[in-house]
Amino acid sequence: MREQGGGPDWLRVNAFVAAPGENVLQPSLVSSLFPHLPRRSLGTFRVGLALVAALLIAFSVLHWYVPMVAVATFAPLLLFVIYLTETGVIADLSWRVWALTVVFGIAVGVGWTLLTASIVAESYSLGLGTEVPTATLVKDALIIPFGGLLAMQLPTVLVRLTRPRVRESLDGFAIGVLGATVFAVTATMVRLVQEIDAGITLSDQSVTDLLIEAGVRGLTMPLTAATVSGLVGIGLWYHRRPDASRIRQLAAGGLILVVAAAAYANVGLVEVLQIASELQFLVHVALAFAAVVALRVGMQVAVLHEPQDPLHPELPILCPGCGHVVPDVAFCPACGVAAHAASRSSREARRQDRPQPDTELVEQ
Structure with missing residues (x-):
């Protein structure tokens, strides 16, 4: 569901990709x-x-x-x-x-x-x-x-x-x-x-x-x-x-x-x-x-x-933004940070060392 006051979907103004807690127009x-x-x-x-x-x-x-x-x-x-x-x-x-x-x-x-x-x-x-x-x-x-x-x-x-x-x-x-x-x-x-x-x-x-x-x-x-x-x-x-x-x-x-x-x-x-x-x-x-x-x-x-990494929603990954274990998708379901906001070396390291299967995933 689209968030009221969030602006157009193509901009997602209420959640900056590198810091979802900030508005895009906030000069941080x-x-x-x-x-x-x-x-x-x-x-x-x-x-x-x-x-x-x-x-x-x-x-x-x-x-x-x-x-x-x-x-x-x-x-x-x-x-x-x-x-x-x-x-x-x-x-x-x-x-x-x-x-x-x-x-x-x-x-x-x-x-x-x-x-x-x-x-x-x-x-x-x-x-x-x-x-x-x-x-x-x-x-x-x-x-x-x-x-x-x-x-x-x-x-x-x-x-x-x-x-x-x-x-x-x-x-x-x-x-x-x-x-x-x-x-x-x-x-x-x-x-x-x-x-x-x-x-x-x-x-x-x-x-x-x-x-x-x-x-x-x-x-x-x-x-x-x-x-x-x-x-x-x-x-x-x-x-x-x-x-x-x-x-x-x-x-x-x-x-x-x-x-x-x-x-x-x-x-x-x-x-x-x-x-x-x-x-x-x-x-x-x-x-x-x-x-x-x-x-x-x-x-x-x-x-x-821009094109994102291949999606693996069935696999867990540790989000560097919020620290939760979430599905491996383009944007963290828990905090909204973009996967591309982390370096490729960080993404590769976290995919090689995924959390254990019994770890509970945070979906939202």
């Missing part, structure tokens, strides 16, 4: 960025995100600019690598795929940073209060962010061109996020080296300004980049079931990408507008969470309508 960071995590590990990663936020705040208050930038730059990559290892996703794909993703991310990051070095140098040469030409405003607000957004997708596209044998949408998500994160780390490091070589020094900033910069560097920008790139990866790796509606999913996918790309592009527009920095940060946060919701909708549509 942990379940969105780390969809393979079992329920028992969600709290640990929430603590990890809180620790990163606490370090950013502490270093900003202490005026420790370099440690703040280091945490903002490397923490997203470190957390995502821990996630890939903890969930077994890293074993789902060959080391060749992961190596290509990292190499392409570094190469594209270096290339893009060197290509735009003169533009960045020009922006530094314009002092505060300088009237900015319209052409420069458009370039800084739209062309550069969109160019960076497109460049950030190249590692994912290049890996997809190698035609990986197994295609699940969440594999594409992992490749997309890793490629974008490596790109961002590389671009930041190269940019910092260029600034040091050019003799650009940090002026005395207030604690408020440092906190805002830490929030943008360590939260909103990595979050928006990861969501957009994860969406692109999902789209490139997704292939629909024969009975799924192509038109409906193409329309949904196009709308989702437009929303996410617009959120990323508007980040650049906010930066060049003469508005208070506090308001800029609030807009950054709003756009980042809009991109997270777009990611959740895209992930929901893809996982619901």
